Amino acid sequence: MGVPKTKYPSVLDFDSTEELTEAIQKMDLSSIQQEKGDLKDRSQSSWRLECPDISNSLPQSIENEAARLENLRSFQILETDNEIAFDSLTETVRKHFDASWAHVSFIDLGRQWYKSTASAPGREILFKEVARDHAFCAHTILNLDPMFEVCDTLEDNRFRENPLVTAFPKVRWYAGVPLVSPEGYRLGAFFVADNKARPEGLSDGDKEYLMQKAQETMQYLIQRRESGESKVTTNSCTNMKKRSSNSDLVSLKAEKSRSPSPPTLRNSCQVSISSRSLPDPSVANVHPDAFLADLIEAMFCQKLQVKPCLELKDFFPVITEDQMKAYTVEVTTIARSNDVAKLRDFFQQQGKAALDCYNRFGEGLLNLACRRGFRDMAQFLMSEVELSVRVRDDYGRTPLHDACWNPEPQLEICSWIIARDPSLFLIADKRGFTPFQYARPGDWIIWRRFLFDHRHHLSALMQPDIFQQFA
Missing domain, CATH: 3.30.450.40 (GAF domain)
Known part of the structure; x- marks a missing residue:
């Protein structure tokens, strides 16, 4: 369609x-x-x-x-x-x-x-x-x-x-x-x-x-x-x-296409938007991953592949000793209680480094917020603290995996993630699962609609550094 x-x-x-x-x-x-x-x-x-x-x-x-x-x-x-x-x-x-x-x-x-x-x-x-x-x-x-x-x-x-x-x-x-x-x-x-x-x-x-x-x-x-x-x-x-x-x-007499400037990549290359028909999100029994693949191909005439996280070279930052030391009982207690006000005070007093922290399994505060559906905390960490969404734990799970694992579709959280890095939808964890493979089949139509409505963010997948990883 x-x-x-x-x-x-x-x-x-x-x-x-x-x-x-x-x-x-x-x-x-x-x-x-x-x-x-x-x-x-x-x-x-x-x-x-x-x-x-x-x-x-x-x-x-x-x-x-x-x-x-x-x-x-x-x-x-x-x-x-x-x-x-x-x-x-x-x-x-x-x-x-x-x-x-x-x-x-x-x-x-x-x-x-x-x-x-x-x-x-x-x-x-x-x-x-x-x-x-x-x-x-x-x-x-x-x-x-x-x-x-x-x-x-x-x-x-x-x-x-x-x-x-x-x-x-x-x-x-x-x-x-x-x-x-x-x-x-x-x-x-x-x-x-x-x-x-x-x-x-x-x-x-x-x-x-x-x-x-x-x-x-x-x-x-x-x-x-x-x-x-x-x-x-x-x-x-x-x-x-x-x-x-x-x-x-x-009455309809003539149609005149608006011609906006095509999306521009950071290296000034332009994305070519295909004239092919876009897939219909209302078609039943289509897995969101399959719908995403069809959507990318229809928009850009390109086929991208899901990649295991361990095959992606220099894609995720390496967690440092200082980041693991910052993962203290104090900050995790505040985060687990979903107390955004206290977390904001902590951030203002200690700075970004105090919240850009991870445990020995590679899980950070953003993973916690996405997994538990703490919307306000996730928004605070992404928008105010400016934590990167391109992180993974030792099991290869990204914050997007955690958000899709939640029993309730975390559409707001995922909309913020896709706006920052849509490539996370193409990453499989150590079990071989993409984020959408943690989604419940009853929610597939919601996720297809989500992808269709947020398709404008997919142009970032054509950036050379991302495209080369998933082509």
Whole structure:
């Protein structure tokens, strides 16, 4: 399956506000709907909400919608890759509410697009967009309350016939907070949802918590726009479509590929991204290692091999006597208690050398954090202490082996590791096991989706020093 192209109209399809405004005018409630079996063709989904709560809703007008979409465009967030800052928030919020899903989403011209999705095991959502007039968040951005909640979708006339309720994912409860830009436009929503109704609704404390997380998300979007980071996170495999409208409705007339600069290696060589179709992560019974091999070949027209750790020459640093001496009872006791605050104090007082320590079996603090699923500690060790992820113990296990061994998929931890060194996925320990061979078969689809969503990090595998080791 190739990289999917959006089938819904997008602000990205139009070069000017005038073109966008014209498209909005043509995509009103009178837009043509064609029947396809039991489902409607959503490619011309209207932007105007048919049944808002008029007494508690923002007015809908062509001018307001054009201005909102132009403001959304200014954040350069649509059609970008997964980012740790967003994925960390959605997974944290999902777990807090013990919900099936948590999302950061944006309401585009004809669609709702998911920047980040966190799913409970067995309830994975693989699609990135839905028709705007199916989106619960289309109501959220119009509602004047600070939060929009639907306690039981089957008891709400606005949603009981919604395809997201009657078919997968069968949403029964929804709570969303609008993402409001500094200019005052509601760009999308941070929301949580479940497949079980919650007639009692959220407590005041939980409402405050969700609103706080939405504010954190918006703050990161602002910082991202100001820093220009949005310019470098655009998915290099995504084609932006350039379309124009005919006399009746906005329709697909031509496609214009965006041509970002190819990823550049440290020696200034360029990675060649293949035009071959990418493997489909939703295909069942495919081992993550096999999916990774297919993904690498599809992206780079190269075949890389799994290598035993002992065959990799000068790949891992040699642990020194000083590093083993630093592995004291004091520091390991703090680490095993997952006390990040004390560990940070220890780091500030003693320096990096005090935490870059290993026992006589070659296991360090990062191995411990990954194996036990200590997310905050792993993030601290990688981001603040800047410990290298390219380390192995005497059994050939890397921190990635430890993270994949954990009974719960440690997606956040693994996302930080793959961003630093994706080659660890290609290393087998002394038993001949790769990290994914420690993963449970029931989680394979999660790991395939993980690899697909983080595929942009795989370009580092084409660096000469890595490529020569695994070719």
